Amino acid sequence: MRNLKLIIQREYLARVRNKTFIIMTFLSPLILVGMFALIAYLSMLNSSEQRIIGLYDETKMFASEFKDQEQVQYLDLSGKTFEEAKKMVNEQEYYGLIYIPENVNRDVEGVQFFGKESPGLGTIQAIEKTIADRLTREELIERGIDVNQLNEAKTEVRIEIQNFSGERTSKMSNYIKMFFGGAAGYLLMMFIIIYGNMVMRSVIEEKTNRIIEIIVSSVKPIQLMMGKVLGTSLAGITQFTIWVLLAGVLAITSFYVLGIDIFTVQKSQLETVEQIAQPEIAQLVMDVINLPILSLVIFFLIYFIGGYFLYSAIYAAIGAAVDSETDTQQFMFPVILPLMLGIYVGFFSVIENPHGSVSTIFSMIPLTSPIVMLMRIPFGVPWWELVISVGILIITNFGVIWLAAKIYRVGILMYGKKASYKELFKWLKY
Numbered sequence: 473m474r475n476l477k478l479i480i481q482r483e484y485l486a487r488v489r490n491k492t493f494i495i496m497t498f499l500s501p502l503i504l505v506g507m508f509a510l511i512a513y514l515s516m517l518n519s520s521e522q523r524i525i526g527l528y529d530e531t532k533m534f535a536s537e538f539k540d541q542e543q544v545q546y547l548d549l550s551g552k553t554f555e556e557a558k559k560m561v562n563e564q565e566y567y568g569l570i571y572i573p574e575n576v577n578r579d580v581e582g583v584q585f586f587g588k589e590s591p592g593l594g595t596i597q598a599i600e601k602t603i604a605d606r607l608t609r610e611e612l613i614e615r616g617i618d619v620n621q622l623n624e625a626k627t628e629v630r631i632e633i634q635n636f637s638g639e640r641t642s643k644m645s646n647y648i649k650m651f652f653g654g655a656a657g658y659l660l661m662m663f664i665i666i667y668g669n670m671v672m673r674s675v676i677e678e679k680t681n682r683i684i685e686i687i688v689s690s691v692k693p694i695q696l697m698m699g700k701v702l703g704t705s706l707a708g709i710t711q712f713t714i715w716v717l718l719a720g721v722l723a724i725t726s727f728y729v730l731g732i733d734i735f736t737v738q739k740s741q742l743e744t745v746e747q748i749a750q751p752e753i754a755q756l757v758m759d760v761i762n763l764p765i766l767s768l769v770i771f772f773l774i775y776f777i778g779g780y781f782l783y784s785a786i787y788a789a790i791g792a793a794v795d796s797e798t799d800t801q802q803f804m805f806p807v808i809l810p811l812m813l814g815i816y817v818g819f820f821s822v823i824e825n826p827h828g829s830v831s832t833i834f835s836m837i838p839l840t841s842p843i844v845m846l847m848r849i850p851f852g853v854p855w856w857e858l859v860i861s862v863g864i865l866i867i868t869n870f871g872v873i874w875l876a877a878k879i880y881r882v883g884i885l886m887y888g889k890k891a892s893y894k895e896l897f898k899w900l901k902y
Contacts, residue, residue, distance in 0.1 A: 483703025516559035649850035675791030779842030814843030
């Protein structure tokens with residue numbers, strides 16, 4: 473245990489004292505916060521930009537239908553000739569010109585939009601809806617239907633969703649749960665890839681420098697491998713903690729300095745949503761509050777430790793089996809594949825059917841369970857499934873670490889020989 477402690481300490485100090493580690497620890501939050509601050513600032517500028525859209529209406533029916541909004545102003549140019557209207561819009565650098573022909577029909581064919589650039593999807597949909605609503609109203613009147621009575625007769629139906637214990641939820645509940653579960657799964661995947669590679673590079677570096685020959689004369693190879701895994705993981709946790717703290721401080725500071733109010737940026741969208749479905753917003757807040765945050769945090773730590781050790785042992789074995797990073801390519805695909813598979817299964821299967829066969833099976837397979845199960849937890853997973861999943865993960869960890877240690881023990885002292893899968897299988901028998 474004393475040797476293991478010394479190796480962990482050495483690996484940890486070697487990582488945290490590395491210049492690249494120190495620079496990236498403090499530079500990464502700066503880049504990340506700077507990127508988000510820039511996006512928020514540009515969004516704020518974009519949302520405050522006033523657009524003028526010309527309207528050339530040959531039918532004289534729609535000019536009154538297009539109402540000015542906070543960011544869009546409509547200018548009726550129907551009194552000019554069409555060419556004059558186009559020229560004016562182009563010279564005045566207006567956002568665009570809507571052309572509605574005289575023979576516009578119920579299929580809204582013939583309506584055109586002229587502009588220097590393609591308008592956004594929201595702008596196009598708003599224009600189409602305005603014209604379609606007016607044509608629909610005219611058609612109803614022509615058929616002798618009282619439009620006012622029809623509008624008064626319209627009824628909105630809102631289905632209240634609740635489980636058998638009486639707990640209410642919303643239509644967006646699954647997306648909220650998927651967001652939190654997906655964020656946890658994706659974070660774990662990134663952590664495994666980044667710090668697993670760090671473990672692998674550390675092994676290759678020591679093997680290349682022949683330092684490993686001196687070290688293994690004093691400690692057991694499995695102690696050396698576990699020391700590297702534990703020391704690197706502690707360094708990663710240290711870096712991650714600093715990132716979270718720095719990113720929080722920088723985000724608050726940058727938003728304050730730039731005068732960005734994130735709530736103001738989204739104000740118009742929120743107001744629109746609230747007008748449409750205020751009860752739904754309240755229910756969404758309740759859905760977030762009712763999320764099993766404590767369970768998610770606890771099992772994130774459990775699956776983080778289990779998944780990280782599992783993959784780090786594999787990364788360490790790969791590092792011991794090769795002489796350079798170039799030789800690792802043939803072994804990396806089988807390692808990355810289950811991680812990617814876990815993410816895709818999580819996003820495409822869990823959200824549709826979190827307790828279906830596919831989701832359940834992949835949350836039990838040790839190589840994918842840390843990601844898929846984290847995505848399932850917000851939907852509520854039976855305790856016995858969690859026990860089985862964690863149990864299989866722990867047992868697999870022991871098995872993989874044992875196999876990785878056998879490869880590590882042989883490969884770490886093997887030079888000048890390009891390892892293959894067949895060769896690795898032979899090493900397991902030594």
